[in-house]
Amino acid sequence: MNIRGRALGCAAVAVALLAAAAGCGADAGGDGEIVVSVWDDGREESSIDVAARDFEKAHPDLTVTVQKNPFDQHLQALRRQLGAGRAPDVAMTVVGYGESGTVRALADKGLLADLGESPWAGRLPDTVAGAVGDGSEVYAFPVDSMAIGIVAKKGTDVPGTYTSMLTACRDAGRDGKTAFALGGHENSKMPHIVGFALAASTVYADDPGYGDKRLRDEVTFAGSDGWEQAVARFGEMRDAGCFGENAAGTTREATARALGDGDALMAVTPTVTLPLWQAAAPDAEFVMAPFPGDDDPDRVLVPAGASSGLVVPAKASDAGPGKQFVDFYAKHRARYAEIDGAVPALPDDGGGPRAPGYAAALEPYLRDGRTAPIMDQQWPNPELIARFDSGLVEMLTGRAEPADVLESMDAVWTSEAP
Known part of the structure; x- marks a missing residue:
């Protein structure tokens, strides 16, 4: 079951309703390490954990460290980390506006890298594009929908x-x-x-x-x-x-x-x-x-609409590995969505379901x-x-x-x- 979601605002509500306590902010990794910062959804293993292992197998020169924090702490700290230049290499956040740590709010402050050259960026549905970009640049890969x-x-x-x-x-x-x-x-x-x-x-x-x-x-x-x-x-x-x-x-x-x-x-x-x-x-x-x-x-x-997204900081000394990880996750999004019990925000080419089974209506x-x-x-x-x-x-x-x-x-x- 997927418990990603919006805690403030909506699609904001979901993880705030379920967030657990513990942890604090993440700093970027050193040479050969990618730090991916996400909120703790209460499960022992989520799709991000699986993607980290898969990515390491495909890129043996890189190590992925997944850091998890309670939703509120994660989102509140993200803007401070991005502005201070000590951010993770990749971070999960909420798409659109809604509060200071969401995709469009961070992008308006120039804190996110443009992912518009990624292979998935040209296939964003109109209903999603405005939540992850401003019409000229794309700032997040939309992970799941709600x-x-x-x-x-x-x-x-x-x-x-x-x-x-x-x-x-x-x-x-x-x-x-x-x-x-x-x-x-x-x-x-x-x-x-x-x-x-x-x-x-x-x-x-x-x-x-x-x-x-x-x-x-x-x-x-x-x-x-x-x-x-x-x-x-x-x-x-x-x-x-x-x-x-x-x-x-x-x-x-x-x-x-x-x-x-x-x-x-x-x-x-x-x-x-x-x-x-x-x-x-x-x-x-x-x-x-x-x-x-x-x-x-x-x-x-x-x-x-889309719920959460993966972003790469604009101030990263080398955004390449972070973008690689995001593109890797995007390529295998159908598999990772299945692990989370979610529905991908970017539909696959096979015309798969757009709502979870329990929401078939x-x-x-x-x-x-x-x-x-x-x-x-x-x-x-x-x-x-x-x-x-x-x-x-x-x-x-x-x-x-x-x-x-x-x-x-x-x-x-x-x-x-x-």
């Missing part, structure tokens, strides 16, 4: 329309259950995932290019019919009892227990967070379904392009996702209205990473 939907135990009656979802929330409450496990406690990073799922079928159903327009400062959040509708619907879900009375103070661990114990029926989550729910109910079989953000099935879109949406972006990948200022998340938590407690949330986001908007 999508947002509803996770539930197999056999759960998942609603298919927005209206039926509100009805299901009320029915669950009458039965003493909570329809959606949701944790609004500090650093849970779960409310904005619901917000993304709603906005996919409002903002991006009406205007697929909204994110690019926001980057060009042609539109705002407040005053956008789609965003106003999305956040208002979050309030309607709250009023229908979808999240339970104490959601604002619930931790992500408690949400997992609630879903595992059957006290909650579903959760809105990225595909890469399956291990969180599985750990709470090891004997249960979980599946994922599209989130019904609208009553019109033609308007229901699935937020999806999302496959038609991903294959037919019925998707929206992972929204914070286009939000350069890290404060934006924090404002969105905290604003939705305040809505849970009745301390904010939809307009307050959107105006707060506009107030900190910047079209470049600070």
Whole structure:
């Protein structure tokens, strides 16, 4: 099972939900050594470990050292390391924007090498290219992909329309259950995932290019019919009892227990967070379904995109070996994705699946392009996702209205990473 993902922002949530404790930053290796810095996903051996051994066999003059740290520590330290010139030779990070250690934020500061000459760089799908490059240069190999939907135990009656979802929330409450496990406690990073799922079928159903327009400062959040509708619907879900009375103070661990114990029926989550729910109910079989953000099935879109990527520092004294490692991983990406239980962000030539097996219901949406972006990948200022998340938590407690949330986001908007 793949537990790579976005901890802040989304596709940010996944590893933050699962990160373990230990370790600190990595320094570049000496002659003949490549240091690859990644976050610790809790497994004894990931695809990076296997790739390191494979690479050493193919390049006996080089040694690969894999250094692992908890997700939050890894991402926070990466920008400092890159700026100080003591970075690893290759690093895993989150694609797009979202916070200071992500691909586009680091690239905006001139901290990443251009990988545009790599053999895989010319084959990036449009849905991925903007998360790993700026149109002229490519800064990361996109490793895996993610999508947002509803996770539930197999056999759960998942609603298919927005209206039926509100009805299901009320029915669950009458039965003493909570329809959606949701944790609004500090650093849970779960409310904005619901917000993304709603906005996919409002903002991006009406205007697929909204994110690019926001980057060009042609539109705002407040005053956008789609965003106003999305956040208002979050309030309607709250009023229908979808999240339970104490959601604002619930931790992500408690949400997992609630879903595992059957006290909650579903959760809105990225595909890469399956291990969180599985750990709470090891004997249960979980599946994922599209989130019904609208009553019109033609308007229901699935937020999806690349999740993590491999980068090479711009200040590396010799970027060649690091680029070699990235290209080697890219060449064998299908095998390494299988080890992680992931779906490659760069599809193979064989037309393989675009969603994990447990999320087969999302496959038609991903294959037919019925998707929206992972929204914070286009939000350069890290404060934006924090404002969105905290604003939705305040809505849970009745301390904010939809307009307050959107105006707060506009107030900190910047079209470049600070």
